[in-house]
Amino acid sequence: MADQIEWVALSVFIFFFTLVTVMGFFAARWKAGPVGEHLDEWGLGGRQFGTWITWFLVGGDFYTAYTVIAVPALVYAVGAYGFFALPYTIIVYPFVFAVMPVLWKVAHANGHVTAADVVHGTYNSRGLELAVAITGMVATMPYIALQLIGMGVVIKAMGLTGELPIVAAFVILALYTYSSGLRAPALIAFVKDIMIYIVVLVAVVVVPMKLGGYGAVFSAANDAFTAKGGATGLILKPEQYLAYATLALGSALAAFMYPHTLTGIFASKSADTIRKNAILLPAYTLLLGLIALLGYMAYAAHIKVASPNDVVPMLFKVLFPSWFAGFAFSAIAIGALVPAAVMSIGAANLFTRNVWKSYVNPGITHAGEAAVAKIASLVVKVGALAFILFLPTQYALDLQLLGGLWILQTFPALVFGLFTRWFRAEGLLLGWAAGIIWGSWTAWSNGLKPLATIELGGASHVFYVGLGALILNVVIAAVVTLIVSRVAPVRRAGTSA
Numbered sequence: 001m002a003d004q005i006e007w008v009a010l011s012v013f014i015f016f017f018t019l020v021t022v023m024g025f026f027a028a029r030w031k032a033g034p035v036g037e038h039l040d041e042w043g044l045g046g047r048q049f050g051t052w053i054t055w056f057l058v059g060g061d062f063y064t065a066y067t068v069i070a071v072p073a074l075v076y077a078v079g080a081y082g083f084f085a086l087p088y089t090i091i092v093y094p095f096v097f098a099v100m101p102v103l104w105k106v107a108h109a110n111g112h113v114t115a116a117d118v119v120h121g122t123y124n125s126r127g128l129e130l131a132v133a134i135t136g137m138v139a140t141m142p143y144i145a146l147q148l149i150g151m152g153v154v155i156k157a158m159g160l161t162g163e164l165p166i167v168a169a170f171v172i173l174a175l176y177t178y179s180s181g182l183r184a185p186a187l188i189a190f191v192k193d194i195m196i197y198i199v200v201l202v203a204v205v206v207v208p209m210k211l212g213g214y215g216a217v218f219s220a221a222n223d224a225f226t227a228k229g230g231a232t233g234l235i236l237k238p239e240q241y242l243a244y245a246t247l248a249l250g251s252a253l254a255a256f257m258y259p260h261t262l263t264g265i266f267a268s269k270s271a272d273t274i275r276k277n278a279i280l281l282p283a284y285t286l287l288l289g290l291i292a293l294l295g296y297m298a299y300a301a302h303i304k305v306a307s308p309n310d311v312v313p314m315l316f317k318v319l320f321p322s323w324f325a326g327f328a329f330s331a332i333a334i335g336a337l338v339p340a341a342v343m344s345i346g347a348a349n350l351f352t353r354n355v356w357k358s359y360v361n362p363g364i365t366h367a368g369e370a371a372v373a374k375i376a377s378l379v380v381k382v383g384a385l386a387f388i389l390f391l392p393t394q395y396a397l398d399l400q401l402l403g404g405l406w407i408l409q410t411f412p413a414l415v416f417g418l419f420t421r422w423f424r425a426e427g428l429l430l431g432w433a434a435g436i437i438w439g440s441w442t443a444w445s446n447g448l449k450p451l452a453t454i455e456l457g458g459a460s461h462v463f464y465v466g467l468g469a470l471i472l473n474v475v476i477a478a479v480v481t482l483i484v485s486r487v488a489p490v491r492r493a494g495t496s497a
Helices: 007-029 039-047 051-062 065-078 080-110 115-123 126-157 164-180 183-211 214-228 238-255 259-266 271-280 282-300 308-319 322-360 366-390 393-408 411-419 425-445 465-487
Strands: 451-456 459-464
Touching: 007 164, 007 183, 007 322, 039 259, 039 322, 039 366, 051 183, 051 259, 051 271, 051 322, 065 080, 065 126, 065 282, 065 308, 065 322, 080 115, 080 238, 080 259, 080 271, 080 282, 080 411, 115 126, 115 322, 115 411, 126 164, 126 259, 126 308, 126 322, 126 366, 126 393, 126 411, 126 425, 164 183, 164 322, 164 366, 183 214, 183 282, 183 308, 183 322, 214 282, 238 393, 238 459, 238 465, 259 322, 271 282, 282 308, 308 322, 322 366, 393 425, 393 465, 411 425, 411 465, 425 465, 451 465, 459 465
Parallel strands: none
Antiparallel strands: 451 459
């Protein structure tokens, strides 16, 4: 095995990994606060992150290592359809600009740490609070596992085999997250994002130069898709339009329902910070478009891979010197650490506030909350690691697709309550259950694919299951609210927005 290891690339990789590890432990003293004495300090970084820190943090946990691996892999496999991630990240920022400052104000005024806190404060319903909390925790676990998959792909590309390197990296991640809380990924995100920008900008300039320009890149990809046939190609087929549009819209609505993206919102120091970020974050969308093009470049470079996930590592391995390949691989691996840390913190906050405090120890102190959250973050990481070690990779992929569908069903309970108190908790809870059950059953019936087909007017229409489940969710919530409002006195519970 020793002669297969890329020692130069591995040395560069280890250097940058060591650098961020030191930064992770140092972060406990950065913007110093009593990390172990209050959940606000450990889980939200003291709610003091300004525009630039929030920009790097939210960008770091929204654009993950798996994004860098999976988006080009999807474009390599299916062509234009893989670009749905671009309109989805464009749609999401007007939503963030309009909705998230309102959410921040409610959370800040009432000391809420999680989405489930906000829902309980609005509707005074333990059932709805628990539904939102469990959905968030379950949807997060396979998402963390995907970060490990992304890290594993680049580690394998350097010639290392077995699970030990991933386990070692994850133990380090667990330790500095436990020690420093949200400050660790916030600080590391600076390094990660700068590295990713360097890697991608160099790649989109140098790779086409080596391959004969973008004309040659698109021509090679077009020839490959033409030979492959089916629904692949450089442009969408008409029958893909509805699926593409609904997948982009549904993904956009789900994106900021996840605990890790909301953690970045709650940790911001003001509503204006969030608005500024909604304006600045589309810079990442430009980056994502450039990353996606790597899928086409692989065809021009005549790269053959057993799995599309290997496309990006192989492209760097073949076309760049070992030292730059090592730099690129370390950027991708660090790109796994930031979101994995924030995801585990987000899930730990949910467990601490909405399960442990609500049902086990209602009188828990602030320091007690921080202690429980630290332990919970370790358990979440161990669970994600178990996904990778003991289950086929496909399970993590399938569950992450279902996770997007599930987390989208928390949208009405969280967002509607910020603007209207018309909906009743009973209606929202039944709507959530209907969306989860119908969406999961439909996805399962289709082989865990995120798309379903409906026959209307003699024609077949393919759409994103998650969006269909959300529509059903809202309709049932509205109908049940109407019924309950007529047969029971209207209760105006909760805090004001």
